[in-house]
Amino acid sequence: MTNPTKKEVTHQRILETAARIIRRDGFDALGVADVMKQAGLTHGGFYAHFPNRDALLVEALDYAKRTSANTIAVAVMQQLEQGVKPLAAYIDAYLSEAHLKACAEGEGCPVAALGSEFSRQQDGIKQEAGNAIQVFADKLMALSNQTLNRADALFLVSALTGAVQLARNLEDPQEVTACLSSTKQHLLSIVNRD
Amino acid sequence: MTNPTKKEVTHQRILETAARIIRRDGFDALGVADVMKQAGLTHGGFYAHFPNRDALLVEALDYAKRTSANTIAVAVMQQLEQGVKPLAAYIDAYLSEAHLKACAEGEGCPVAALGSEFSRQQDGIKQEAGNAIQVFADKLMALSNQTLNRADALFLVSALTGAVQLARNLEDPQEVTACLSSTKQHLLSIVNRD
DNA sequence: TGTACATCAGTGAACGCGCGTTCACTGATGTAC
DNA sequence: TGTACATCAGTGAACGCGCGTTCACTGATGTAC
Numbered sequence: 001m002t003n004p005t006k007k008e009v010t011h012q013r014i015l016e017t018a019a020r021i022i023r024r025d026g027f028d029a030l031g032v033a034d035v036m037k038q039a040g041l042t043h044g045g046f047y048a049h050f051p052n053r054d055a056l057l058v059e060a061l062d063y064a065k066r067t068s069a070n071t072i073a074v075a076v077m078q079q080l081e082q083g084v085k086p087l088a089a090y091i092d093a094y095l096s097e098a099h100l101k102a103c104a105e106g107e108g109c110p111v112a113a114l115g116s117e118f119s120r121q122q123d124g125i126k127q128e129a130g131n132a133i134q135v136f137a138d139k140l141m142a143l144s145n146q147t148l149n150r151a152d153a154l155f156l157v158s159a160l161t162g163a164v165q166l167a168r169n170l171e172d173p174q175e176v177t178a179c180l181s182s183t184k185q186h187l188l189s190i191v192n193r194d
Numbered sequence: 195m196t197n198p199t200k201k202e203v204t205h206q207r208i209l210e211t212a213a214r215i216i217r218r219d220g221f222d223a224l225g226v227a228d229v230m231k232q233a234g235l236t237h238g239g240f241y242a243h244f245p246n247r248d249a250l251l252v253e254a255l256d257y258a259k260r261t262s263a264n265t266i267a268v269a270v271m272q273q274l275e276q277g278v279k280p281l282a283a284y285i286d287a288y289l290s291e292a293h294l295k296a297c298a299e300g301e302g303c304p305v306a307a308l309g310s311e312f313s314r315q316q317d318g319i320k321q322e323a324g325n326a327i328q329v330f331a332d333k334l335m336a337l338s339n340q341t342l343n344r345a346d347a348l349f350l351v352s353a354l355t356g357a358v359q360l361a362r363n364l365e366d367p368q369e370v371t372a373c374l375s376s377t378k379q380h381l382l383s384i385v386n387r388d
Numbered sequence: 389t390g391t392a393c394a395t396c397a398g399t400g401a402a403c404g405c406g407c408g409t410t411c412a413c414t415g416a417t418g419t420a421c
Numbered sequence: 422t423g424t425a426c427a428t429c430a431g432t433g434a435a436c437g438c439g440c441g442t443t444c445a446c447t448g449a450t451g452t453a454c
Contacts, residue, residue: 006450007397026314028222032441044444045398053441104313115359116310119298120220129363151376154360154369158377162356165309166348169323175344179352182345190380200417201430226408238411239431247408396450403443410436417429 011049014039018060019067023113024106027057027121058124064110065132069139071102072109086143091187094160095180100167111136111157112164133157144191152190159187205243208233212254213261217307218300221251221315252318258304259326263333265296266303280337285381288354289374294361305330305351306358327351338385346384353381 004012017039021030032053033043050056075093080086093099094109102108111132118129137153148156163183167176198206211233215224226247227237244250269287274280287293288303296302305326312323331347342350357377361370 005396010397026222026311028220029314031439033439041397042399043441044400047442048397111360111363112310114310115356115363116306116308117220118363120223126363126365130365133360133363150369151372152380154364154373155357155376155380158356158360158373159353160356161360162309162352162354163349165359166305166327166352166355169305169309169312169320169327170348171320171324175348178345179348182349183352186346186349186384199429204430225406227406235430236432237408238433241409242430390454392453394450394452397448399445399447401444401446403441405440405442407438407440408436409438411434412432413434414432415430417427419427420425421423 007049010039010041014041014046014049014056015060015063016067018056019064019110020106022057022060022106023064023068023108023110024104027114027117027125030057030060032056054122054124057121058128061110061114061125061128061132065128065135068107068109071107072099075099086145087140087148087191088188090140090143091156091160091184091191095163095184097176097180100164100176100180103164103168109136109161109164112161115161115165148191156187156191159183201243204233204235208235208240208243208250209254209257210261212250213258213304214300216251216254216300217258217262217302217304218298221308221311221319224251224254226250248316248318251315252322255304255308255319255322255326259322259329262301262303265301266293269293280339281334281342281385282382284334284337285350285354285378285385289357289378291370291374294358294370294374297358297362303330303355303358306355309355309359342385350381350385353377 014035018030018035021035021038030053032046035056036043036046046056050059072090072093075096075098076086076089079089079092084092099108103113106113111129114129118126121129133154136157137150140153140156141148141150160183163179167179170176170179208229212224212229215229215232224247226240229250230237230240240250244253266284266287269290269292270280270283273283273286278286293302297307300307305323308323312320315323327348330351331344334347334350335342335344354377357373361373364370364373
């Protein structure tokens with residue numbers, strides 16, 4: 001792990017900016033000039049970092065996948081200290097208002113933020129999306145101490161992402177809470193059956 | 195119900211085309227010239243039917259909401275004749291490979307097809323989306339003979355749409371089946387607890 | 389240590405293209421007498 | 422029933438604008454001797 005060059009630092013900053021934009025505004029909303037401007041650069045330099053816009057999208061999704069875990073990890077840690085089981089803690093954190101807010105700001109789970117857009121993107125994005133889902137399912141299985149099988153893990157992924165997405169589309173705050181807590185309750189009761 | 199004018203017939207055809215495009219390719223992918231061409235017209239005439247592109251998107255989503263039920267209704271009917279309970283039949287049809295295919299062709303449930311895009315669109319779309327979710331939840335409650343409360347109906351909506359979305363993002367056919375059948379199993383067991 | 393030159397990272401003007409929108413026009417349908 | 426005119430539904434050329442991409446250039450950093 002040698003010191004990163006100036007260019008590598010800039011590259012990371014562009015990625016970080018792009019990862020936020022695609023999660024907050026969607027793939028189509030990302031403009032080359034816009035990303036560069038938000039990263040404090042001018043648009044011309046973009047092609048020294050990426051061959052084209054498509055390549056940035058793929059790298060940005062990968063970056064989002066690798067870093068979005070952090071937001072939730074903090075909340076999980078807090079619960080673990082209180083003796084809550086790891087998987088239950090994760091479910092609780094994923095379905096929290098804090099994660100909902102993070103999503104709106106482009107810092108939440110990319111599967112929830114972009115779930116319905118993956119299938120319309122270039123192959124590279126579809127592959128990254130597939131990988132993100134695998135990683136997500138693997139993490140849930142690991143948190144369950146391997147008591148969860150793959151099919152059930154996929155169910156959990158779909159229920160978690162579906163709930164966050166639906167909650168974001170409800171205007172009434174009471175219904176948002178109802179959707180989140182109802183999902184939390186059902187998933188925990190399934191998970192606690194060991 | 196008087197005879198529709200020629201213009202009204204054309205208007206419907208544009209809507210039908212647009213409803214398919216937005217569900218198959220997303221809101222951003224809909225181009226005015228493209229819709230008109232697919233509807234057998236030239237782009238110039240568009241503005242005699244809609245004030246602008248945004249207005250078409252809203253009307254098209256409304257149209258999608260009103261008509262997407264048909265695809266599933268057929269499958270539900272078949273099961274009802276075999277004595278399956280209405281809500282169970284609906285869940286089974288919604289999580290079928292047939293519905294997955296319909297989604298890919300722009301004829302499936304708009305909430306599953308566009309779930310992660312609603313929150314980034316104009317207010318009119320957000321309202322239509324909110325309404326589509328309400329209608330969806332109401333339908334599930336009606337099918338359950340009102341044994342389902344609103345919070346649980348919202349959970350079902352999120353789990354159903356989440357599962358279809360996730361299934362569409364999995365490449366491995368075995369995992370697609372695993373995701374769908376695992377969700378089916380869990381939801382039915384929740385629903386059958388009456 | 390100082391000078392000359394090469395490389396690096398980023399700038400900003402310019403391009404081509406697609407898309408939403410406008411508008412003058414046309415051919416077909418309907419209405420008045 | 423036939424003629425004259427108005428309205429309707431759609432056509433296609435043209436516009437302005439934004440966006441992805443290219444490229445000649447610049448100032449800063451590093452290297453050779």
